Amino acid sequence: MPEGSEPLLEVHDLVVRYGAATALDGVDLAVGRAEMVALVGPNGAGKTTLLDTVSGLVAPAAGRIELRGRLAQVPEGRRLFPEMTVEDNLRLGAWRVRDRRVGPVYELFPHLVELRRRKAGSLSCGEQQMVAVGRALMGQPDLLAVDELSLGLAPQIVDTLAEHLQDLNRRSGMAILLVEQNARLALDICSRAYVIEAGRIALTGPSEQLRNSPAVQAAYLGGAYEA
Amino acid sequence: MTLFLQYLAAGIASGSTFALVATGFVVIYRVTGVINFAQGVFAVLGGFLAYSLLQAGVAHGLAESLAVLITAAIGLVVGLVALGRRGTPPLASLIVTLGLAIFSYAVVITTWGDHPISYEGLSGLLAIGGVSMQRQYVLIVGAAVVTFLALALLFGRTYLGMALTACSSDQRAARLMGIDVWRMGLLAFAVGGGLGGLAGVLLTPLQPVQFDSDVGIAVNGFAAAIFGGLVRPVTAFAGGLVLGVAEAMVAGYYRSSYETAIALAVMLALMLWQASRRAPSEE
Ligand SMILES: Nc1ncnc2c1ncn2[C@@H]1O[C@H](COP(=O)(O)OP(=O)(O)OP(=O)(O)O)[C@@H](O)[C@H]1O
Ligand SMILES: [Mg+2]
Numbered sequence: 001m002p003e004g005s006e007p008l009l010e011v012h013d014l015v016v017r018y019g020a021a022t023a024l025d026g027v028d029l030a031v032g033r034a035e036m037v038a039l040v041g042p043n044g045a046g047k048t049t050l051l052d053t054v055s056g057l058v059a060p061a062a063g064r065i066e067l068r069g070r071l072a073q074v075p076e077g078r079r080l081f082p083e084m085t086v087e088d089n090l091r092l093g094a095w096r097v098r099d100r101r102v103g104p105v106y107e108l109f110p111h112l113v114e115l116r117r118r119k120a121g122s123l124s125c126g127e128q129q130m131v132a133v134g135r136a137l138m139g140q141p142d143l144l145a146v147d148e149l150s151l152g153l154a155p156q157i158v159d160t161l162a163e164h165l166q167d168l169n170r171r172s173g174m175a176i177l178l179v180e181q182n183a184r185l186a187l188d189i190c191s192r193a194y195v196i197e198a199g200r201i202a203l204t205g206p207s208e209q210l211r212n213s214p215a216v217q218a219a220y221l222g223g224a225y226e227a
Numbered sequence: 228m229t230l231f232l233q234y235l236a237a238g239i240a241s242g243s244t245f246a247l248v249a250t251g252f253v254v255i256y257r258v259t260g261v262i263n264f265a266q267g268v269f270a271v272l273g274g275f276l277a278y279s280l281l282q283a284g285v286a287h288g289l290a291e292s293l294a295v296l297i298t299a300a301i302g303l304v305v306g307l308v309a310l311g312r313r314g315t316p317p318l319a320s321l322i323v324t325l326g327l328a329i330f331s332y333a334v335v336i337t338t339w340g341d342h343p344i345s346y347e348g349l350s351g352l353l354a355i356g357g358v359s360m361q362r363q364y365v366l367i368v369g370a371a372v373v374t375f376l377a378l379a380l381l382f383g384r385t386y387l388g389m390a391l392t393a394c395s396s397d398q399r400a401a402r403l404m405g406i407d408v409w410r411m412g413l414l415a416f417a418v419g420g421g422l423g424g425l426a427g428v429l430l431t432p433l434q435p436v437q438f439d440s441d442v443g444i445a446v447n448g449f450a451a452a453i454f455g456g457l458v459r460p461v462t463a464f465a466g467g468l469v470l471g472v473a474e475a476m477v478a479g480y481y482r483s484s485y486e487t488a489i490a491l492a493v494m495l496a497l498m499l500w501q502a503s504r505r506a507p508s509e510e
Contacts (some may be wrong), residue, residue, distance in 0.1 A: 057402055072403075079400040081393050091386070096405035100386075113376070222233055 003038050006068060007032045008143050008175050009054065014063035016046070016199075025199040027063070030144060038186035038207065041196035042222055047179045048076050050196070051145045062144040069142030070096070073226040076179075077146040078132040082121025084114045086112055086131050089120045093138030102189070105134035108164065126157035133161065137168075143175040144168070158182070162189050183220035187211050195220070232358040234479035235472060240364035241372035241433070244270075244426040248448025249455075249463040250378065251422035253304075256457045257395035258408075258415035260317035260380035263324040265449060267441030269423025273298045274431035274440075275335060276424075278344045285356075288348075295424040296438050302420015306413040313409045328441060343440075348432025367429045374425060375464055378418075395458070396444020423448075443487055447474075450494035456501060459461065 009031040016024040023046045031037045039047055052058040054065055055073045072093070080089050087102060090112075094100040106113045109130045115123060120131055129149070136144055146165070149159040166189055169175045180186035187193055187207040195203040197218065203210060210216045255263045273294050280290035305327055309320040348363035382388040393401040394411045401408055420486055426444070427436065434440075449471060454466025470493060474486045 040478040055403060057399070075400060075403055079397050079403075081400065083396060084389065088389055090402075092389055092404050094408075095390060135404075178397065 001135070007031060008035075008069050009071070009177070010064075010066040011054065012064040012066075013105055014050070014053065014065065015061045016049055016058055017058070019062045023199055024053070024060075027196070029199055029201065031175050031177050032211055033069075033142070034169065034175055035192065036176045036178065036190040038183075038190035038193035038195060039177060039179045040181075040183040040186050040193060041202075042219075045196045046199045047196060048147055051147050051177070051179060054145065061113070063140055067143070069219070070140060071143045071145060072136035072139040072141035074129075074132045074136045074144070074149070076151065078125075078128045079156040080120035080123075080128055080131055080135070081118065084120055085117050089135050090138050093135035095139075097138075097140050098139070099140070102134075102138070105137055107167075108137070109134055125152050126154065126161075126199050129153060129157070129161060129211060133164070141174065143177060145179070147175045147179045148181060149178060150185060156203040158185065167188065183216070187221075229358060230479070233360065235366055235460070236358060236360040237479075238472030239468060239477030240361075240367045240471070241430070241475065242451075242468040243368045244430045244444075244467075245447040245451045245471050246464040246467025247371055247374065247422050247426035247429075248444055249424075249451035249467045250375065250460050251419035252448055253455065253457060253463045254287070254378070255415045255419040256421065256452075257305075258391050259310065259320065259394075259412040261309060261320040261324065261412075262457070263305070263309070263416070263419060264321065264445070264450075265309075265328040265331065265441075266419065267443070267445030268331040268362045268424050269302060269330050269420045270427030270430065270444045271335065271438065271441045272301060272331070272422030273292050273427030274436040275339050275344065277428045277431065278346050279339070280287045281346050291428045294428050295421050296487045298424025298427070299421035302423070303413055303417040305414025309416070310409060310412050331359040331441070332438050339438075341438055343435035345431055345435035345438040348429075363429075363432055367433075370425065370429060371403050372465075374422070378460065391494070402417065446487060447471075447490050451488045453494055453497045455500070 007030040011027055011029040014024050014027040015022065026052060032136050039050065041047055047057060054067065055071060078182055081092065090102045090105055091100050112130060112134060115127060120128065125129065149161055162185060165176055169176055178186050179192055187210060190207055193204065193207050194201050194212050195210065203213065203216065248270060251266050251269065252263060255261060276294035276297050277291045280293055285293065292341045294363065305324065309323040309329060311320070328378065349366050351362050352359040353362050353365055382392055390406045391411050393404065393406055398408050451467035451470050452463045455462030470490060473493070474489050477485050477489050
């Protein structure tokens, strides 16, 4: 994280429970301005719960969240409004802000222009993910949280979307918190990463370092990492 | 033939009021997931409020409009009580609306007594194509159509309407956009209250209402709403008309006491049909 400046997002000792079950158990995490951070971990580790808590959808049982900017989330499974058009989906993303112009999103994803009047539910998964990212961007976030970017998508589409995210990060300095099953992808495009297991942060550090850690290689990279 | 057309006209008129009640059910259910058992109460209160305002010398038109506005406000209060704190499950809210419906009996009886009331609607007949029908019928159908178009415009064309639809489409996604689902629910209850009130205001000149008329009104409205699986306003509207006409025919050619039985039978048949269609896809 860049020294000196206060991080965009700080999570301290976060505890979240669903009834009697503890989903997050003392999680610490930070994302600096213009930083790309990965959050990887097995199914049920609490990744979505962490994003939802930061997004204000889930109330924490204990801990502290400091968010010094706007956050938008691309939810797991995309969750577009299927019976609405692509354009209406995008416009709803701007609910929190004044500016509802969809132009900038179309500039980023020109392919969406021709789909603008189509019902979101009729699009392919890749197209839906574009709309989901676009919809989140309509909220003019300082931090974009993406939950499972690659879920159910063809590798080629994932690469394109990943490039778009990197591009956004470089050009407009948007910070990105990327939750990924595909740890290889996440470590490739993010400079830092957290590994979460059973509601606790098991490991954290620069992507380079985690990539070379035998534990991460065994659990998430399917053996030795080939660059 | 003319008799048939007269039954048809009466059926379309009462069907339009069912359609209004049904649309109220649908708006509330879509946005909040709550089946509002107090939906018939709004109609009863609309009738009683218009009655009192007219008694107090308020002019026709104004009295009815005020009654609708007040029922919309009552809808908001019902929403506040039923939705409770954020995150209250819909089933809990449903039970609360049932409680409120019963509570309304006490309110109506202590305020207005337990006898039925009515007032003059539009008087006179209007001849359309050889069929003379009550002007009140024409007013009812006209008001229902205008209301329906206004709702279609609200939900289909406005940003607020889009947000309301978003709540019904995917609550989680709506919340992620920053849409306050709880507040949208209150708004839906207010709209539902107004729709119920409008139905009552229009219906009371045709059929006197009393404190417990809400059950009959709600059963008809719910039966109509079920046509559209509780979520599609257009089908609910059509459902109201079909039900109204069917009941008018039964009442006209057979016996009026079978009206509600018809509504219940239709509702039951539709619920069974929908359940059988849905069953295999679930789980
Ligand atoms: N709404 C809920 N109610 C109860 N338990 C829940 C709820 N949501 C998640 N959980 C539980 O909390 C734990 C963490 O779930 P979460 O969805 O955050 O994991 P995840 O890391 O996102 O998993 P995945 O990789 O499958 O998306 C799991 O054990 C899950 O079963
Ligand atoms: Mg998840």
